[in-house]
Amino acid sequence: MSHITLVLPYLLPLPEFAPDLVRALQTPALASLLSRTGAHERAPTPDNGRALPHEQWLARELGLAADGRPAFAAAAMRGFGLDPADGTWFIVNPSHVQIARSHSMMADLRHLDLSGEDSRALYEAARQLCDEIGHPLLYGDAQTWFLRAGDWAGIDTATPDTVVGMDLTDFVPRGKQALPYRRLQNEVQMAWHTHPVNAAREARRQPAVNAFWLWGAASGADKRATRRIAGIEVPGWISGLSDQTYASLDELDGLDGLLGQDGTVIVGSLAESAIAADWGSWMMRVQHLEQQLFAPLHAALVQGRVKQLRLVLSSREDLAEFTTSAMAQRKFWRRPTLERLA
Structure with missing residues (x-):
């Protein structure tokens, strides 16, 4: 039983x-x-504004919450066979941001339909930019990567499903610690804008992968789930x-x-x-x-x-x-x- x-x-x-x-x-x-x-x-x-009820529940059940926010990155990395031995890690999701007349919003990641091959190509382009600023980027699966950025640990981020379909103005990380992240985001967006993967996606009438979402910060020293x-x-x-x-x-x-x-x-x-x-x-x-x-x-x-x-x-x-x-x-x-x- x-x-x-x-x-x-x-x-x-x-x-x-x-x-x-x-x-x-x-x-x-x-x-x-x-x-x-x-x-x-x-x-x-x-309502902490940064995670949905089931995500908050899961963080509490697994003991993977930090300052009221889900801290899933390190535990999820271990599931992909990656070692978060040191530093603070974030979950990174490649995404599509739609620009409307008065605001921008992120599409549901489930609609991205990003293949492993295309994801790897975009990952390599982003990884080089991350390495240049001393923040290693590791690959989990096509839509789940991990970034080490201990100096960004205080950034107040939200889970992707909290953000999807909402005005991103309310969720974009702000403050001094967020400036380097937003700078990296812009550089990655420029690299991906002309990338052959997005050119091929446009030809297939698929949404461009034009941004990445950062969330789920956790210390590598956190206990396993x-x-x-x-x-x-x-x-x-x-x-x-x-x-x-x-x-x-x-x-x-x-x-x-x-x-x-x-x-x-x-x-x-x-x-x-x-x-x-x-x-x-x-x-x-x-x-x-x-x-x-x-x-x-x-x-x-x-x-x-x-x-x-x-x-x-x-x-x-x-x-x-x-x-x-x-x-x-x-x-x-x-x-x-x-x-x-x-």
Whole structure:
């Protein structure tokens, strides 16, 4: 038997859409998991303006927070086989910034579709500029790099999903420590502007990779994250924190790989739809979760293969936790409902 924590960012819909979406969903297993519980709690997450509720929760759970900000860089580096032996490291995400008439904003990194080959080419161009100022840049995967910059440790940065679609004016790092970073950003942008990778992307009508986002500062001396984590459809930095990763729910092929021992499962399949406010696509993905995850987990609970299941759900503003078990699922007098999503 096992204790599983299932983290589902964006399963809480925004309040203005929640009543209609909850009525339209046909997810009886999820309804049972949310209604027949031993404990549940929902509250707005303190808004630090720099991380979303599920990111703040994960930082607290793993002991990877610094001054209220997620400090994931060093732990994620270890997951990629990199050694953050000394200094302060940041996560670096190559990105696309859109320039509007009155502001600029960063596109969802999930839409970048950056191949490993193209990423490596852009990385090498940026690495040379970083080396020139004494800040090593290391490669994790196509969308996840790492920069050592101890003298930038006080920069107040935000996570990419906090920033996406928002006015970047509110999030661009400021202050004396941020000046060298912004100078490097400008130099990298100029190097990438004429890079063959972006010329080819433009020919394919793909967005240019014209910026990078810096966040997640952590000391190389910070402790490792010891909790067992499985990531499903998650960004690269969560992959770095994970012992197992799956590109999609369909790769699971049953729950046997998840049920062998205690651990946390993070499912990122709702993020793209929710960020884009594409609620039709969001509903389809929730229905897929019902078939591939909620129904099998509910069956495993009832059969005693899972001793306890904790669900951690979030929106951009709120976080909710539900704890259930085989005993709780026997509370037949509690009508299964999705009202707690609203």
